[in-house]
Amino acid sequence: MRTRVKICGITRVEDARAAADAGADAIGLVFDPDSPRCVTLEQALAIINSVPPFVTVVGLFVDSPVERVRAVLERARLGLVQFHGAETPEQCRLYGRPYVKAIRMRGGVNLHAEERRYADATGLVLDTYVPGQSGGSGRAFDWGLVPGDLHKPVILAGGLHADNVGDAIRRVRPAAVDVSSGVESAKGIKDPHKIAAFIRAVREAA
């Protein structure tokens, strides 16, 4: 099956367009106030309105208060919610929306247990554990930590870029890849050439 691509941490309409034009399946909007890529609701609405049909807009939250998540979901047309903190399965399903759950990868993580725990998640986002950082670190983890017999779709993240994503896909065989830092010229500012090169590398990986 074709590996899907999500370009995360979009803060500008032109970057959303560049991602869609290059063939991204999804773009991500970060609603975590601690992230340099955090968008306001107004920014989010402008970006969402610029995205063509059939490109999924994913809203990313990190241990956000319920009222904040609800306020965003009420106004913003999001196709999927990404919980990137320590949210429990009960917290993830509070909103009745399809969601993916991030798992911070390091030695000892039991992904079989995690996929049982988040049984109703659409997929697991595997991102690098970096102390003091929730995500978007630009750092890769040891892909050998991902067992080949998971039942849930894996969305591989963490330090991916055009030069390593092909190898990552061949090693892990994820359903999708998720990138933020690796397609940027500065935090929150995407580089259209890097986006295009990344998506090309994904398509060429076999």
Ligand SMILES: O=C(O)c1ccccc1N[C@@H]1O[C@H](COP(=O)(O)O)[C@@H](O)[C@H]1O
């Ligand atoms: O992008 C962010 O700023 C961010 C902030 C808080 C949690 C997650 C965040 N991004 C996600 O992190 C991974 C890896 O990103 P990177 O390619 O290593 O920069 C990815 O899932 C982003 O969606």
